[in-house]
Amino acid sequence: MSSIITHSAQETIELGKRLASKLRxxxxxxxxxxxxxxKTTLIKGIAQGLGVKKIVTSPTFILINVYKVKRQMSNVKxxxxxxxxxxxxxxxxxxxxxxxxxGNPNSVVVIEWPERIKDxxxxxxxxxxxxxxxxxxxxxxxxx
Amino acid sequence: xxxxKNYELRIMEKYKKIILGIESSCDETSAAVVRVKCQMSNVKxxxxxxxxxxxQIDIHKKYGxxxxxxxxxxxxxxxxxxxxxxxxxxxxxxxxxDAIAVTxxxxxxxxxxxxAETAKTLAYLWQKPIVAVNHLKAHIYAAWLQEAKSYKLKAxxxxxxxxxxxxxxxxxxxxxNEKSFKKxxxxxxxxxxxxxxxVAKILDLGYPGGPIISKYAESGNPQAFAFPRPxxxxxxxxxxxxxxxxxxxxxxxxxxxxxxKKFQVSSFKFQENIAAxxxxxxVDVLVYKTIKATQQYKVKTLIMGGGVAANKLLRQTMKSEAxxxxxxxxxxxxxxxxxxxxxxxxxxxxxKPIPWQKIDVDPGLDISEN
Numbered sequence: 001m002s003s004i005i006t007h008s009a010q011e012t013i014e015l016g017k018r019l020a021s022k023l024r025x026x027x028x029x030x031x032x033x034x035x036x037x038x039k040t041t042l043i044k045g046i047a048q049g050l051g052v053k054k055i056v057t058s059p060t061f062i063l064i065n066v067y068k069v070k071r072q073m074s075n076v077k078x079x080x081x082x083x084x085x086x087x088x089x090x091x092x093x094x095x096x097x098x099x100x101x102x103g104n105p106n107s108v109v110v111i112e113w114p115e116r117i118k119d120x121x122x123x124x125x126x127x128x129x130x131x132x133x134x135x136x137x138x139x140x141x142x143x144x
Numbered sequence: 145x146x147x148x149k150n151y152e153l154r155i156m157e158k159y160k161k162i163i164l165g166i167e168s169s170c171d172e173t174s175a176a177v178v179r180v181k182c183q184m185s186n187v188k189x190x191x192x193x194x195x196x197x198x199x200q201i202d203i204h205k206k207y208g209x210x211x212x213x214x215x216x217x218x219x220x221x222x223x224x225x226x227x228x229x230x231x232x233x234x235x236x237x238x239x240x241x242d243a244i245a246v247t248x249x250x251x252x253x254x255x256x257x258x259x260a261e262t263a264k265t266l267a268y269l270w271q272k273p274i275v276a277v278n279h280l281k282a283h284i285y286a287a288w289l290q291e292a293k294s295y296k297l298k299a300x301x302x303x304x305x306x307x308x309x310x311x312x313x314x315x316x317x318x319x320x321n322e323k324s325f326k327k328x329x330x331x332x333x334x335x336x337x338x339x340x341x342x343v344a345k346i347l348d349l350g351y352p353g354g355p356i357i358s359k360y361a362e363s364g365n366p367q368a369f370a371f372p373r374p375x376x377x378x379x380x381x382x383x384x385x386x387x388x389x390x391x392x393x394x395x396x397x398x399x400x401x402x403x404x405k406k407f408q409v410s411s412f413k414f415q416e417n418i419a420a421x422x423x424x425x426x427v428d429v430l431v432y433k434t435i436k437a438t439q440q441y442k443v444k445t446l447i448m449g450g451g452v453a454a455n456k457l458l459r460q461t462m463k464s465e466a467x468x469x470x471x472x473x474x475x476x477x478x479x480x481x482x483x484x485x486x487x488x489x490x491x492x493x494x495x496k497p498i499p500w501q502k503i504d505v506d507p508g509l510d511i512s513e514n
Contacts, residue, residue, distance in 0.1 A: 009387075035342055036390035040333055058334045058386070061170075061312030062252060062507045063212065092212045096253050096507075135394060 003141040005133070009041050012138060016045015019142075023050065025075035026105040028122050030114035033130035038138055039112045042130065043081055046110060050079055059083045064098050077106040084113040090120040161242045162193070162234075164266075165489030166227065168219045168259030169251025169279050170311070171200040172482070175227040177234035177241075178289075178489035186299040188322075190289055190493070193234030195486040197479075198222050205351055216254035223262050230485070238270045245492020248276040249509030250312065256505040264500040273497035276504075277488050280511040281325060283308045283449035284317065285494065286476040286487035300474070301444035307434045308511070309458075310450035311337030311352075314430075316381045316437050317511055323494055325511050328437060329381025336426055337452045339385040343392050343422050347415050357419045358455055364413055364420030369395055371425040373432075381437050383429060392422050427458045431465050438471045446473040453481040 006012045023046075031039045040058050047056045051071035059065040065081040080101045084093065093099055101107050102122050114121055127143040161180040168174070176195040182188060200218050204211060231237065246263035249256060260276075267274035284306040304319040314336045316329035334342070337354060344353030349360065371391050374384040399414055438446050446466050452458065459475050466473035480486060506513075 034393075035346065036386070036393045040386060044333075055330065055332055057331055058338060060338050061335065062250060065508060086211070088211050089213075095213055095216075 001141060001143045003139060006138045006140060008136050009038065012038050012041045012140070013045035013048065015140060016042045016047075017049035020046045020049025023076060023108050025077075025108065026103055028102050028109045028111070028125040030111050030121065030125055030127045031130065032115065032128065034132065037130040037132055039130060042128070042140070043110050043112075046108070047079055047081075050074075050076055050108065052079055056081065060085050063087065063093070063096055075105055076108055078108075080107050080109040082109065082111045084111065084116040087116055090117040093117050094120060161493065162236060162240050163243050163245055163489040163492045164227070164230070164241045165277075165485035165487075165492060166223075166244065166246040166259045166263045167279070167282075167483060167485040167488045168223060168255050169247045169249070170255055170483060171204055171215050171218075172484065173198045173200075173219050173222040173226050173259075174483065174485035174488075175223075175230035176485035176489050177230050177236055178486055178493075180493055188288060188493075190490050192289060192486050193236065194230045194232075195479075195484055196226050196229045196233065197482075197484045198226055201352060212252050212254050215252060216258055219255055219258035223258055227262070227266075238266075238272075241270065241272055243273045243275060243492055243497060244270075245275045245277050245488050245495065246503070247279045247282070247488055248503060249506035250279060251505075251507060253505060253507040256507065260503055260505050264503055267500045274500050274503060275492040275495040275497050277491040277495060278509055278511060278513070279483075279488075280308050280313060280315065280317075280450075280509075282487040282491040283310065283453075283481075284319070284325075284447055285490040286449050286480045287447040287474040288490050289476060289480055289486055300447075301472070303441065303443045304445045304447055305434070305438050305441055305443040306447040306449065307430065307453075307462075308450045309336050309430060309448065309452040311335060311341065311354075311452075313450065314383050314385075314452075315511060316434065318437075318441055318443070327511055328441070329383065329433065331383040331385060332375075333384055333386035334389060336383070336385060336430065337450075339389045339426065340452070342389050343419075346389075346393050346396055347418060349415065349419075354452060354455060357423055358457065360416045360419035361423045361457070362416075362420075364416030364418070366420040366424035368417035369421040371395075371421050373425055373429050376429050376432055381433055383433065385426065385429075388422070388425055392418060423455070423457060427455070427461050430458060431461050434462065435465050435469055435471075438466070438469065443471065446471050448473070448475045449481055449487075451482045454478045 052067040067079040129141045131139045165176045174197040177193040306317045314331040318326045341353035349356045
């Protein structure tokens with residue numbers, strides 16, 4: 001496990017980009033952190049690092065956003081952004097077909113509020129905890 | 145001139161259309177019957193014969209948000225009675241319907257599918273043309289229903305700038321004519337309606353956040369807290385609300401910490417003041433950027449639609465600022481701003497029918513697609 005401190009949203013985005021360069025496809029990344037912790041910010045960085053052109057916005061309303069990855073030299077064809085903030089049971093995520101992306105070698109899945117669907121999370125997953133340490137400052141712990 | 149008018153009136157009679165609209169993209173099941181009252185080249189207006197909206201808000205309240213599976217099951221149960229109710233109330237039967245319009249995105253996939261599959265079945269069974277409607281465009285087309293209500297045949301002058309502001313979207317759209325949609329700005333993170341929900345949650349006020357926040361804000365002081373106006377001064381027309389949400393969270397945590405130290409129960413009107421200051425901040429940013437866009441794009445009409453357009457302060461501020469700048473501003477009445485099927489039917493009039501086999505839902509549909 002490694003732990004990193006970032007001091008601004010921009011630094012969190014940079015960290016996301018560095019993280020993206022390590023992704024090979026098939027990863028499931030669980031992002032833990034309270035409202036306002038910066039989960040979407042980190043995902044913006046991951047998306048930029050993967051070469052997603054579209055603006056990454058919060059999928060709270062429609063639960064899942066699928067972004068095409070145009071970068072060559074990589075297996076990753078799409079970034080799946082799932083937000084479980086509004087849902088109650090893992091069945092909801094299965095019903096919208098989101099779980100089918102888990103472990104798919106062509107996609108990277110990032111899940112916000114994964115604690116709400118812990119029953120269906122794959123065993124092999126990356127866990128990232130974001131803790132707020134005062135204004136702008138975040139402690140980001142990554143568990144492979 | 146008079147002769148042209150008569151001629152156009154005759155054409156109008158000939159092509160008189162009755163459209164059935166069906167909407168189920170989130171947690172409202174709705175069906176509406178809309179008649180095309182007038183379709184001259186520059187003036188179009190529509191009459192709502194019926195518009196039935198069945199809200200699931202009470203069902204979802206106890207979960208603090210929309211639960212997709214519950215929503216879909218509820219749509220399945222309600223959709224046929226709602227459609228039947230809309231036909232009955234409009235005093236029409238299936239033979240009178242000229243076309244069916246249905247939302248195919250954006251929204252929750254499980255909810256969208258219920259409406260789309262029902263509409264396809266009816267189109268097949270009744271042998272009627274079917275049009276897939278982009279929900280975001282329908283929020284803008286609600287403005288045409290406004291014109292019908294005043295019974296004045298007044299054209300909407302183009303170009304139009306539209307602000308679509310709801311629980312899932314915050315977008316500025318430029319329209320050079322009735323059928324062209326160009327997105328010129330959007331939220332970079334959370335939608336405006338979404339931050340209302342999340343701030344209501346931070347304040348422990350319940351769901352849905354929009355109406356509760358504005359109710360609390362009425363007795364609060366909008367200047368009590370200086371929350372940021374995120375990216376208000378940026379040169380583009382994008383929005384950002386995530387940082388505002390975080391500022392509110394910091395402030396609430398700080399107040400709670402102080403209370404614990406001093407063993408106070410609660411500061412005077414603390415929730416009301418936070419709600420009022422937060423709401424003011426959202427309204428300031430939305431109005432400022434929208435008005436700036438009307439100037440830069442030299443538009444002749446401003447339209448605002450979507451669930452957040454039901455917010456009183458936003459309606460008043462947008463209207464008065466647009467007036468100051470000499471831009472006519474159309475904001476549909478509140479029941480037409482929140483999700484309902486009447487604007488879906490209007491959008492169906494402007495859209496192109498396609499074979500029912502080709503109708504497919506798209507939860508992430510963009511306003512410039514379809």
